[in-house]
Amino acid sequence: MVYALCLVLIAIGLYGVVVKKNVVKIVISMAIIEYGINVLLVLIGYRSGGCAPILQQGMTAATLAAHAVDPLPQALVLTTIMINLGMLILMVAICIRLYERYGTFDITEMRRLKG
Amino acid sequence: MSLLVILLVLMIIGAIIAIETTNLLSSIVCVGAVGFLISIAFLFLGAPDLAITQLVVEALCLIILIRATINRDLTSVTGDREFFGLTVTVAMVLVLAIAGIKMFGEFPALGQPVMDRMANTPSAAYLAHGTEQTGAKNVVTALMLGYRNYDALGQVAILFCSVIGALAILRRPARKDQKEKDAEADAI
Amino acid sequence: MIDSPHREGMDLVAKSVTGWLKGFIFLFGVYLVINSHATPGGGFAGGIIIACAFILFTLAEGQHAGMKLLSKNVAAKLASAGALIFLGAVIAVICWKDVFVKDSLGAGRTGILYFLGENAMPIYDIALALVVSMLLFTIFSITAAVHVTVKDGQRKMVHRRRR
């Protein structure tokens, strides 16, 4: 059920990218798609009642392996968050330049983007 | 578990508001809210490392997004509901929903990670020998900088490339032959 | 970020608060970077927090004071230096793992400097924090310097120069 909610979040982002007219709105919906995927990835690695994969004082490696949450999706999501930041920086630079050219963030004015 | 569902529902509401409001600044703030809710969700899913990173990256996204929209055209025109885009989206969302429901029937339940369901998965080995092989108590750091540091190298390249690309896009005189009317032509 | 040039930065209250805060934010970022092998939060999170300290200073003191503290070009050069150090560290660990990674047993390791491990030199995290903080400060100061002024009816994107 929780996975379905993630898919709903991704679908909302997809809807925003396709339908919205405003350039910055499209950038925001892409950010929402990527948030949905991050949550999906971490949910895959969740162990009910699991602790963080850090070896505290009193634990041994064996107890950590028994209780901890799956660390691999967390490393992947750490990378994906940074990729989304890089993508956002690039898109905002393009939006600023487009604003300089057209004076508005609206796609309908920009000739080639209508398609 | 139920707290997770509440957080996800709040996120969905925030996402809908972020996309539908006309004022650009309020939609940016809503995206910020969704980001912070995700940071709380990461905390409950046993990923403190991600919670900190998501929180800080979220704050930075807000700053950069506001930089794009400050004292610029703040109202986004809704315009006529363009029919083609709507049908394509509805079709796409339907396909995603149907595939999701059928797929999640066979998907493992929420609480069982990969290590419980299968024998000798790498993540079980990371947990068992991670500290002992790399000496780092935080297994995620051991993973990022020890086992998979080739990924971290790729990621630094991505950040570097996107910032240099943004600098290239925002540089003032893009072409030499462009007749610059104003005298101030500095290529930073 | 008020664009009007005559009033640099925010009002007095914000300036004095950030005067105090920026030191502690920078310290917290450095703390996260240094012992990322034990506590959560690694080179990335610490680097971004350091970048936020610089951004907070630029926001409060105004664009030109920020440029005087750390100009865009210096930040870009520092970022590429950090990236080169990180690349060297990754190649070193991949090619000569047993010299540069001290496992917790530390059985008789004779390597000079360890990149990852208990009380090892966190070269990885320092390089990562340097790259991330300088890159993000550069992008913030670039987008801050760019503002669109309407000159004789023609929108022109102008970069504010360093006085």
Added chain:
Amino acid sequence: MNDALLFFIAIPLGAAFFIPMVSLMLKWVPDLLANAVMVVLATMAFLTIGQTGIYHLGGWGTLGIDLRLDGLTSLMLMTINTIGLAMAIFSVQYMNQYTSKLRYYSIFLCLVAGLNGIVLTGDLFNLYIFMEIVAISSYALVAFGCAHDELEAAFKYAVLGTVASAFILIGIALLYAMLGTLNMAAMSVKLAAGGLNMPITFALGLFLCGFGLKAALVPFHAWLPDAHPSAPAPVSAMLSGVVIKTAGIYVLCRLVFNMFTVQLVPDLLPILRLLGVASMIVGGILSIGQWDMKRLLAYSSISQIGYIVVGLGLGTTLGLTGALFHLVNHSVFKSLLFLNAGAVEYATGSRDLRHLGGLRRIMPLTANTSLVGSMAISGIPPFNGFWSKLIIVLACIESGHFWLALAAIMMSLVTLVVVLKIQKHAFCEEPKPVAAHATEVPILMRTAMLLLAALCVALALLVLTGVRTPCLIAPAVDALSTWVGPAAGAGQWMGI
């Protein structure tokens, strides 16, 4: 050879990180460094011809990431680095039109590092990261000219590219949830053992959509005709010559033949054939009506990609050999044609065929190399295009798809018509006012064009001489066999 593979990525990345440190005064350092790096990479690529193997990075065994080298990888490495070398030589003088050549070279080297990374990795998430590097650097390079149509094309390409990457990431998440590992070789073993269930087919569908968009197959080709004309010439040559093939076709080939082996998903090949034929026909027809030189070439790129995908879709060794040979040929002569278009634009300032004319006398070398490229793309016997199309048509007939063979021949005629249109309008008629002040392009641009034209002819000899087996057939056989060793099915497909 174990750690030398790592330097395929480390050297260009190191140079890309070093270039912004060079101050603006030293103008010649970025050019020299970039060309030196590309020369080193090209020679290293040629050294990897014979070798195969799986290398675990950092000595962590199967826990870490592993690089994989086999015939197909060395073939792709050779294409990427030789075309990259030609682009680096060409852009030394072509990029003088733009300011801050420093940043251009930094992003260009990041692009080459990403491409090498995609070809070498054996880890699925690592593949995603290097595809993001290629994507982000190609968005930045397409928008390098900062004119308004370039920015719009870059924005459209970025939006579609990000959605495709999101689909691929969801696919990877599902595969990890079902199979537990990210290593492609281990995944193919578990897939063969575990069989197919709903999440894996959903992930496969998402992969097809995502990589289909990166390879500009028909339903997803909307971004290509906008992105290529507005990019600077060496970038659009690199994009349509190499990026579409590596980030799209190569990964599809790896997934279809090595991970989801053909026995597991038998109805994947008809889908590939359908996509191939569709993009072949649509690309060919759309390219007839264009007047902008680069836009015309972009559309013909889509139809040539269709050829390759049809070759892949046949599944036989002969079909795959033809597809891979056509992949190499297409990246050579398509880059050559894009460089000619760039040279014409550099000399006369406009790309519109209606305004150009009579450049043959003014720019003899560009005209001749463009003639070579046109002959090669439309498959005239002495050049390499003819041999690869011949092998694909033979493979179609051998595996009984006569309609495919007919479509391939028809589309090759359409390409001939389209390419002659360029020759007629740009080079053969009486000079128009625009072409009056045109002069021949500088020396380095001409050497790049000559290099590619020579490659066009040299690759044709590849088929006849004894070099054929190691360079050409071996990659096809490797591509068909799974990592764990030749799949049972690959045995009886040994056509030759």
